[in-house]
Amino acid sequence: MTILERVERARRTLRATAIAAAALRGLAAALGILLLSATVDAFVSLPAGARRLVPFVAAATAIALFLRRLSRAGVRADAGSAALWIEARFPSLRYALVTAVDPRYEGRVPEIERAAAQVSFEPAVRRAARRALTGPSIAVAACVLVLLVLPAGAVARVIRPAAGDALSRVRAGSRTNPLASMVVRVSPPAYAGLRDESFDNPASVRALVGSAITLEGVAGDGQVVATLGGSRTSASPSGDRWRLVLAMPSAPAAVRLHAAAHERLLVLEPVPDSAPVVVLTAPARDSILRKPSGRIRLSATASDDYGLASGAFELIVSSGGGENFTFKSRTIGAATFASRSGELAATISLDSIGLQPGDMLHLRAIVRDRNDVTGPGTGTSDTRTLRIARADEYDSVAVDPSPPPEAEKNALSQRMLLMMAQALEKKRPQISHATLVGESRSIALDQTRLRKRVGEIVFTRLGEDTGEQGDAVQKRLDQQMNPDSVLAAADRAASAAAGTALEGDHDETPLLALNRPLLEAYNAMWSASGELEVGEPGKAVPFMKKALDALQAARSAERIYLRGSTRAVVVDIDRVRLQGKDKGAPGARTPRPAADPSRDDRIRRFDAALRLVRTAPSAAVDSLLLLRLDLLDRDMAAARAIETAANTLRGGHDATSALIRARRALTSVPSAPAPLTSWGSPP
């Protein structure tokens, strides 16, 4: 073997030794960190977050140390570095070895190679390798040994930290407080599709209603008994542990755990499964149908927090009126779901339902969720109502042909009289004066008759009794209501009606206002009759046209239908006041309680818990947890603040700031979303 080959072998040995030593040092450091963490955790429970960091810190330390040691190793990849390492330990070589392995002098100076070959450096290399590996190997072995000696749970808590491993660091024993450390495992109902969760030493547990709550602890002093509401449940032993299974109730409750002289509280905070949210998208609004025929498309969307199961559209047909209603219902469009949201769709044929005029069809969508524990939760959409119009209300939905009203008849007659007057005026030059006057008076007679008919309409609307023969109308027309007075009444009515509603203080006023066009026609007819009476059809024509226009205006006036308003009954309070024969026997009146009467009580309980903090911290924690239980359904912010304070106290930390926040949350003044108005009479 040449000197170069010997040096190269020594270099490989030294290099491998350096790598192995660096790796052993890194491994020893990592094991040391794990060992230290497990030891500290055995005395002071490390938080789960800190424990999750330990493996990463150990690995990072090992890698860093390995790289550092490797970079500082003296032997590199070339033979020269190994020759120098050997020269440092054999000074008698006087750099002969370095020269011999130098490629520039290789084979040129045989004397130097021979001198170097005479030195046996291999034993020194082996000794150095042993020395370099011995220390780290011992350290690794020691760490491994100690880790093996430690309880398996303790090491697992730092190597594979997981929620629910709090019990790993506690040993069973007759003097052990079995309630000191507890793990709660929550198994949600299968329909929710949620994963199981575990919690170490929780003060309260939030879970879906119906979830299985498994409490587990280490066996110790006394049998563990849980009291929930009025029922007591004993824990069952399982190896060196106790286990107890409860069901999450539907209302917040506190579980009291007893074992010998030990006691602990656990607040169960149920999370309700919300009912599905259903929105009926079609039909979009209520409607009135003239005929119960045709097809209607129904559609709805639904969503749920955990999952939908089934849904359908519900139809209710209500028939009848007053006191006699009959109902029949059915469902259509049933569908099943396999997700958290879905759509319903269906089409109904109105012909198949057998609706009658006046019937009402109520439509809504009903969806059920997958809750098979406390449900199923049922969500319903808003209801759409489709009504079939009755024949007597067609004028509000569709107008059938009907005879023209009286005003239109009058318009036709007035137009005929106007044409007759115009024709007479046209042939005036060809006829004698006597004939003209005679025909003119004939038209005047018809005009007067028509005027009286218009007058009947007006005054009948005004509520006057016209009498069988129309005597009253005649009397009023001829004696009391001359054209000026009628127009004056119309003017007054029109001006008064402008500022009053239909149901004003004076019943006549709005009706007169509505009749104003007819009154104008009446007046124009009066003037036309006068002209016609004296044989002046030409002068009568403008008045007759005016009357015709007024009648047209009356015919096209807006029609108002008053429907559905019941006559208001006004009680004469002064007349009936204390007129009842029975005076009653009223009991003692008590004022209404304040808005939140329990607030002061809660603050008192909080103060009492604070007083226990120094002397009996566990009792203070229990008091705070019970107070939190009462707050769960009325003041969630305060409940959260108190939970934080209780957890801080239970962990043995300074809870001052948490308690201050809790008290602030408790004593904050409640505010109403909008100012309240006083009870009062209608505005």
Added chain:
Amino acid sequence: MSDFTFCTVQYDSGDWDSAPLVPANLIDSVARYTSISVAPTGVIVPLGSAELFKYPLAYLTGHLPVRFSELERRTLGEYCGRGGMLFVDDHNHDIDGVFHKSAHEEIARAVGPLKELPNTHALYSSFFKFDDGPPATTHELNGWGDNLVHKHLLAVMRGDRISVLYSSKDYSSEWGYHPDNKRFLSVDNTKFGVNIVVYALTR
């Protein structure tokens, strides 16, 4: 102090105005038996309106299915939360009827589930004493509707106070006549209505 004003609730679905004479009749009775300052006419307030908060007692009835809109539901919940009292009467007097079923559902969604009100509750002695609980109506005694004489009223309680009072006894029919006709009755059948008003105002 303002006058007490009887408030009838108008809701979008159903026939909320099926008992138009009940308000006047109860107003008459309140004036007839008590010294409560009362407005001579009632008011009709949409259930979805903030106007409802002006009135301590609200009356709701009907024959048809009751379906509250989201706004109506929210307003009713807030109304009861602020101390208002809703009196609901099934005009169908039929626990198998659609009003009963749908109103139960809606009240449960808006305020809370209805439960039986004990016949010893303060409501039955708030003014007149009704030792046997709610007085029976002629509709019950005649076997109309569901052919039952209901022993209890139902209620949603908020603390120890009634938030929603629910009747299947059809007081809306029993009290649905003009108050002037009260003189023809040997025993005034609206006295229980006075208890409801007095309870709503004093508890």
